[in-house]
Amino acid sequence: MSDASDFVDAALQREGTWERATADKARLASDLRFYGASVGAVRGTIRDVSRRYPGLSHDEVTALSSELWSRPVFERRLAAVVLLQSNLQLLEVTDLTRIEGFARTGGIRALVDPLAIDVIGPVLELLDSVSQVRANVILDRWAMSDDAWLRRAALLSPLRALRAGDGAWAAFARRAKMTLEKPPEDEPDVALSAIRFMTGELANTRPELHL
Structure with missing residues (x-):
């Protein structure tokens, strides 16, 4: 070490x-x-x-x-x-490859949730427009993964931006639709509960948002 x-x-x-x-x-x-x-x-x-x-x-x-x-x-x-x-x-958009490995092996919400909310989401906000497009393609791929923890990371990543009034709802709704239409076989509630958590967190502060 x-x-x-x-x-x-x-x-x-x-x-x-x-x-x-x-x-x-x-x-x-x-x-x-x-x-x-x-x-x-x-x-x-x-x-x-x-x-x-x-x-x-x-x-x-x-x-x-x-x-x-x-x-x-x-x-x-x-x-x-x-x-x-x-x-x-x-951090750069290429670091999402490393972070993907962390999300896949996180295994518990106490690690995956802060990784998604406090690292992945804020990194996207700091990227330039071209890199943001690349990052969103990557997160859409995560949302279709068979790995429930990776899906959870993709779903939770825009929470801080949404709390701040950002327009990231369309990306979240798109990934939520992917999960609802094809729940992961591996621990599906890990991903599905992320949708409930997100909508619950935003119910009072962003009542105009509907899934």
């Missing part, structure tokens, strides 16, 4: 407790390992990374995210999500 990855891993283990690890594993019903570090500790560790290793480049950020994700430990993978979220301005 790189020095930065070693630093994150050591910090997360130091912040963890076996009681929280046991409780989080039971609450999330996951096969992942848990160090028992809090979400606040994960975020604080990534802030420490930015101070300890200032000026990380695009390649360094994405490589570190892959290193953190490579081990099946919940806090490491959450740290990878927070790292990407903290460096949105560096």
Whole structure:
């Protein structure tokens, strides 16, 4: 592992407790390992990374995210999500290939949902118009995938933009239609519940939107 990855891993283990690890594993019903570090500790560790290793480049950020994700430990993978979220301005449309792998292997909503809402969606908002077209083609492909977690990521990605009054509803409605017409065979409720979540989140703030 790189020095930065070693630093994150050591910090997360130091912040963890076996009681929280046991409780989080039971609450999330996951096969992942848990160090028992809090979400606040994960975020604080990534802030420490930015101070300890200032000026990380695009390649360094994405490589570190892959290193953190490579081990099946919940806090490491959450740290990878927070790292990407903290460096949105560096990310490019080509990074969706890496992020697709994260979504496919996320396996739980506590990882896939923040990856979709806080990374994928905001990245799309920062892209230029040509790259946005490419990104939307990619997300439409995800919405037709047999992988329910990948579909969920595509469906949830425009939530922040929609909350802010953006016009991303057409893209969400298109992907929701794909899911409703052909539910994924693998854990279909993972994707279908994303549609219910999105419409519920927007019911009060954007009542003009109808699916």
